[in-house]
Amino acid sequence: MSNIAVLGSGAWGTAIALTLHRRGGHLVSLWSHSEAEARQINEAGENVLFLPGFPLPAEIAVTADTAAVAEAEIAVSVIPSGFLRPTLTRLRPHLHSGQIVVSATKGVENNTYLRMTEVIAETLGESGLALPIGALSGPSFALEVAQGQPTAVTIAFNDPAIAARVQQDFSSETLRLYTSTDVIGVELGGALKNVIAIAAGVAAGVGLGHNSAAALMTRGIAEITRLAVACGGRRETLAGLSGVGDLVLTCTGSLSRNRTVGQALGQGYKLSAVLEGLGGKVAEGVLTTRAALGLARRHGIEMPITEQMELILNEGKDPREAIKALMLRPGKDEH
Numbered sequence: 001m002s003n004i005a006v007l008g009s010g011a012w013g014t015a016i017a018l019t020l021h022r023r024g025g026h027l028v029s030l031w032s033h034s035e036a037e038a039r040q041i042n043e044a045g046e047n048v049l050f051l052p053g054f055p056l057p058a059e060i061a062v063t064a065d066t067a068a069v070a071e072a073e074i075a076v077s078v079i080p081s082g083f084l085r086p087t088l089t090r091l092r093p094h095l096h097s098g099q100i101v102v103s104a105t106k107g108v109e110n111n112t113y114l115r116m117t118e119v120i121a122e123t124l125g126e127s128g129l130a131l132p133i134g135a136l137s138g139p140s141f142a143l144e145v146a147q148g149q150p151t152a153v154t155i156a157f158n159d160p161a162i163a164a165r166v167q168q169d170f171s172s173e174t175l176r177l178y179t180s181t182d183v184i185g186v187e188l189g190g191a192l193k194n195v196i197a198i199a200a201g202v203a204a205g206v207g208l209g210h211n212s213a214a215a216l217m218t219r220g221i222a223e224i225t226r227l228a229v230a231c232g233g234r235r236e237t238l239a240g241l242s243g244v245g246d247l248v249l250t251c252t253g254s255l256s257r258n259r260t261v262g263q264a265l266g267q268g269y270k271l272s273a274v275l276e277g278l279g280g281k282v283a284e285g286v287l288t289t290r291a292a293l294g295l296a297r298r299h300g301i302e303m304p305i306t307e308q309m310e311l312i313l314n315e316g317k318d319p320r321e322a323i324k325a326l327m328l329r330p331g332k333d334e335h
Contacts, residue, residue, distance in 0.1 A: 002169050003027045005069045007091065008078035008105075009037060009062065011050040011142035011281065016076055016104065018146050021060050023172035029061040029068055033079075033087060038064040049280065054146045070094040074102060074169065076136070077120065080282045081107030084116060088123040095129060102155070102166060104136040106190035107284045108291035113298060115187045132162050135183050136170075137190030138241035139249035141256075145175065152176040154242045156186040178241060185233030189224060189243035192292055193250050194285030195306050196220030198262035200251035202312065202319045205266020212323075216305065217251050223303045227292070230299040258285035265312060266319045289313055304329060 002025075006017045009032035017030040032038040041047050041062045046055050056062065069075055069091055079087045084105060095101075101124075103116040114122065117133045124131060138153030145151050155170070155177045157163040163179040171177050180186055196216065203212045224247070225238040237243060250256045261283045264274040275286065289309050296303045308326055311317035 001025050001027065002073045003029075003071055004074045004076065004169070005029045005031055005072035006076045006078060007031045007069065007087075008033075008080070009041060009047060009050070010078065010080070011047070011146075012104065012140075013076075013078035014047045014051040014054070014056070015142040015145040016078060017060050018054060018056070019148070019172065019175050020170065021057055022148065022174070023170070026169065028059070029063060029072070030056075031066075031068060032062065032064045033083070035064040038062050051142060051146055066091055067094050070096065072099060074100045074166065076102045076104055077116070078104045081105055081109060081116060081119075081284060082282075082287055084119050085109070085123055088120060092124060092127055092129070095124065095131065097129070097131070099131055100162060100166065101131050101133045102136050103133060103187070105284075106137060106187075106194060106288075108188075108191050108288050108295060110287060110291045111294075113291050113295040115184070115191070117183055117187060132157060132159060134158075134163060134166065135187045135190070136166075136177075137186050137246065139245040141249070141253060143255055148174045150174055150176070152178065152241055152245075154178050154180050154186050154237075154240065156180040156183045156242075158183060180237060180240075180242075182234045182237040184231050185228050185237030186242040188228040188231060188233055189238050189240075190246055191284070191288050192224040192227065192306075193220070193243070193247040194258045194283070195289045195292055195309055196224065196247060197250035197256050197258035198265075198283075198285045198289070198309050198313070199305050201256075201259035201262020201264075202266040202309075203262075203323065204259070205263040206319050206323065208323070213251065217247060220251075220305055221247055223301075223305060227296050227299065227301045227303065230301050231295070257281060257283040261286060262309075271313060285309075286313060
């Protein structure tokens with residue numbers, strides 16, 4: 001039995017807590033950044049705001065007490081990328097040696113261009129704390145995980161023994177984990193596919209068909225792989241669950257927030273209105289696009305789809321003009 005604290009009570013955090021409880025054999029807590037949100041979940045018996053329709057068993061302790069993380073052997077961070085650093089600064093006094101941290105957030109920090117495990121390591125390191133930090137990623141809509149639909153993801157740690165420990169603790173008849181030592185590749189695959197999902201949504205929004213979607217996904221995984229390898233990731237990782245697997249899901253699935261954002265932009269809606277319509281939920285690709293470009297420029301990597309998404313998101317470029325710009329780029333050899 002392990003004591004596991006899930007940090008972040010959004011849809012994904014709630015789904016992880018539910019699947020861990022359903023597996024059995026663990027003490028599971030769900031930490032919320034807000035007293036009001038934790039109280040609302042406890043009173044309703046479910047996460048009405050982010051994952052309605054799924055009763056939370058009384059055995060899952062829902063709390064906003066920062067001290068609650070001190071008891072955990074494994075802390076699963078599902079905190080949105082834009083709030084990760086300040087939130088961990090709040091939690092840091094209660095974390096201690098002997099704990100394991102699993103990052104399940106798919107993003108890249110703006111300005112620093114750090115992956116989520118790097119943000120965690122840097123934040124904890126400010127108080128001299130060095131914990132094993134890994135990444136959980138793969139094709140996993142929160143709703144379907146909460147429903148108990150079979151899902152396969154990757155867990156990556158530099159130390160394969162720790163990856164195997166988390167694999168054993170998290171695996172169940174509905175959640176299958178594959179281990180990896182390629183933390184970089186797993187994280188960047190999960191983060192960067194959100195940008196391509198926005199592009200796939202844009203294409204759908206302007207009325208393009210299956211040919212266009214297939215081209216975007218294929219060229220999208222090519223530019224994701226270029227950047228991941230330049231950062232130290234492994235090419236084969238991007239051909240796996242946390243690369244192609246997650247990309248296909250997020251580019252084609254109707255539950256994808258990033259695809260939904262892109263589709264609305266393609267239909268002519270303004271970004272501010274689209275984000276407001278998410279009702280507090282986060283589409284990580286919106287923030288990741290600019291950070292991904294910054295990281296790509298640092299490594300001298302060309303990312304044409306990401307560049308056009310940045311122009312649509314932050315410069316108001318007409319989506320049809322962006323697609324035209326991609327099609328009229330100089331001819332290239334495929335590899």
